[in-house]
Amino acid sequence: MNWASWNDFFRMGGYALYVWGSYGVTLALIAAEIVLLIQRRRKVIAYLRLIHDNANEVMQ
Amino acid sequence: MNINWFKYSSPQTFFPLIPKLVPWFGTAAAILCAAGLYISFFIAPTDAQQGEAYRIIFIHVPAAWLSMFIYVMMAFWAGAGLVFNTRLSGMWASALAPTGALMTFIALWTGSFWGKPTWGTWWVWDARLTSELILLFLYFGFMALQAAIDDPRRADKAGAVLALTGVVNIPIIYFSVQWWNTLHQGSSVSMKSAPTMAMTMFAGMMVMALGFWMYSIAASLLRVRSIILERERRSDWVAQYMRTLK
Numbered sequence: 262m263n264w265a266s267w268n269d270f271f272r273m274g275g276y277a278l279y280v281w282g283s284y285g286v287t288l289a290l291i292a293a294e295i296v297l298l299i300q301r302r303r304k305v306i307a308y309l310r311l312i313h314d315n316a317n318e319v320m321q
Numbered sequence: 322m323n324i325n326w327f328k329y330s331s332p333q334t335f336f337p338l339i340p341k342l343v344p345w346f347g348t349a350a351a352i353l354c355a356a357g358l359y360i361s362f363f364i365a366p367t368d369a370q371q372g373e374a375y376r377i378i379f380i381h382v383p384a385a386w387l388s389m390f391i392y393v394m395m396a397f398w399a400g401a402g403l404v405f406n407t408r409l410s411g412m413w414a415s416a417l418a419p420t421g422a423l424m425t426f427i428a429l430w431t432g433s434f435w436g437k438p439t440w441g442t443w444w445v446w447d448a449r450l451t452s453e454l455i456l457l458f459l460y461f462g463f464m465a466l467q468a469a470i471d472d473p474r475r476a477d478k479a480g481a482v483l484a485l486t487g488v489v490n491i492p493i494i495y496f497s498v499q500w501w502n503t504l505h506q507g508s509s510v511s512m513k514s515a516p517t518m519a520m521t522m523f524a525g526m527m528v529m530a531l532g533f534w535m536y537s538i539a540a541s542l543l544r545v546r547s548i549i550l551e552r553e554r555r556s557d558w559v560a561q562y563m564r565t566l567k
Contacts, residue, residue: 263367270362274373279438283377283431287384294423294540301547306566309554313563 330407332549333558339546346539353532360525368522377435378522383530385428387537388456389491391421395463396488399481409545411477412552414484415467416545420537422460429453440504448497449505452490459487473552 264270273280329335361379368375395417402410432450433443444450463480470476493500498507509518553559 263363263365273376274367276372276374276438279374279434280376283380283434286430287380287427290423290427291536294420298540298543298547302543305547305550305554309550309559309563312554313560 327405327407330405330409332409332412332553333556335409336546336549336562339542343539343542346535346542350532350535350539353528353535357525357529357532360521360528365521365525366519371439374435374438375522377431379525379529380533381428381431381435382526383533384424384431385453386530387533388421388425388428388453389494390534391417391424391537392456392459392484393488393491395421396481396484399477399484402477403481403485408552409549411473411481412545412548413541414463414477414480416541416548418460418464418467419544420540422457422464424533424537425453425457425460429457445504447503447505448501449494449503452494452497455490456487456494459483459490463487 271277271281329338357379361376365376365379367373395414398410398413398417401407402414429450432453436445437443463483466483467476467480470479498505550559550562
């Protein structure tokens with residue numbers, strides 16, 4: 262085991278800024294990409310609902 | 322045996338496969354990244370020279386590999402679109418670009434955060450760093466060019482020319498540490514010899530790389546799914562698909 266305690270783990274041997282600065286930003290960016298992917302999907306489905314519903318009304 | 326290689330090159334036939342594929346790649350990504358992080362922080366030992374700062378390697382190297390690999394895949398699909406004029410190829414190229422740009426940015430960012438404690442600088446115009454920055458601009462240029470052209474088929478063609486031209490940068494990035502003797506270290510892993518690092522460190526890096534790879538596939542699949550609907554919005558099959566959603 263590399264770490265004596267959780268505190269030791271978070272300190273990263275004095276390199277906390279660099280290690281957590283790397284991992285934190287990576288995690289945040291991947292989370293942001295997933296959110297953007299979900300939003301893009303919702304947007305296109307909402308748009309398609311709109312045009313297809315209108316098309317049905319015109320036909321009736 | 323007669324295989325129809327073009328069966329899944331049509332957006333309509335490929336589309337129903339996507340929701341079946343995404344959970345597999347997504348689950349694989351989650352499991353591999355969790356295992357990779359565990360190895361990276363709890364099994365891999367402290368580095369004798371760099372202390373704990375070296376643990377950045379477990380995201381830096383996978384992201385850098387993926388940034389180059391995704392670019393090659395993007396250029397491959399863009400080129401296939403030019404040659405075969407298949408619609409899905411161009412959609413794949415567009416879907417890969419943002420995830421490739423993300424991996425490139427992560428490689429640059431983590432490299433900077435690794436450079437500061439080990440080299441004493443956030444940034445230097447070293448050959449490896451500069452060519453990787455050019456890769457980021459190639460991704461941005463590809464996306465900006467496609468966004469600037471209204472007709473998607475023309476956007477595909479213009480983007481393909483840019484993507485294929487930019488492929489020349491990939492061997493430059495890969496061999497930069499051999500061709501120019503500047504600051505970035507040479508590769509620790511090669512096809513020819515055993516890795517020059519502890520086995521557990523190597524294992525952590527490879528498991529994380531596989532996890533990033535599976536994530537990139539899942540993210541690109543989700544993106545191509547939206548792109549297909551956006552581009553095929555006027556087709557009958559999309560109208561039919563919308564009825565199944567209600």
